[in-house]
Each structure stands twice: as C-alpha cells, then as structure tokens.
Amino acid sequence: MTPTTIGNVLLVAAAVPALLSVIVFARVRWYDSRWGKHVMAYMASVATMLALGVIRLFLGDHEWFTWLRVTAFGSVVIVLWWRLMYILQALKEGSPDDTAPADAEHVTDDTAPTREEAS
Secondary structure (H helix, E strand, C coil): CCCHHHHHHHHHHHHHHHHHHHHCCCCCCHCCHHHHHHHHHHHHHHHHHHHHHHHHHHHHCCHHHHHHHHHHHHHHHHHHHHHHHHHHHHHHHHHCEEHHHEECCCCCCCCCCCHHHHH
C-alpha cells in the first residue's frame, strides 16, 4: 500500500465517526447552552473538512468545490477563534469543578452534588 492510499483510507475512516458524531449529537438538546452550541459547531466543522476530503477523492477539483472549500475553511477559522475565546474565559474564571465564582457562566446549577457529596 502506498502512503497516499493509506492516507485516503484514514481520511474515510475519520470522516465516518465525525459525521456520525454530529448526527448523534443533534439528537440531544445541544442548543440549550453556549458550550453545546460550540461543541456542535466544532464537530460540524471537523466533519465538514473530512467530508470535503472524501468528496474530493471521488469528484476531484471543480470551481464549485473550490468555493465550497473556501466557505468551509472560513467556518473553521470562526469556530477555532470562538473556541479560544471560551477557553480563555474558562481559564480566567477558574475550574468549573471547585474554584469558579458562582456567577461564572460555565458553572452548573447549585443543585448538582459537589465532588464530596458524589463520593
């Protein structure tokens, strides 16, 4: 097997669970939280990149495909900056497990058991 063939097989092998993850996650209430929205956008961006790679294997390059890729890569840039903003905000607020202020956005409600209560 050539490295190109191995890479193509790995591309397809990665695209399948990426697409299935988006489909399965779409069945839960991901839209109820900002992190859920972000996780969906992140997974969809990764799945889109992998799917575009698979499509290119079978259809080759065409002008419409080039514009589709530009749009898809643009979405990845947006989602990655979005992710970085959330990570920096979470870093500033502290751990959601034990040190975050009560008004931090990534803290769950007060009715959830603490680590000590759960043990």
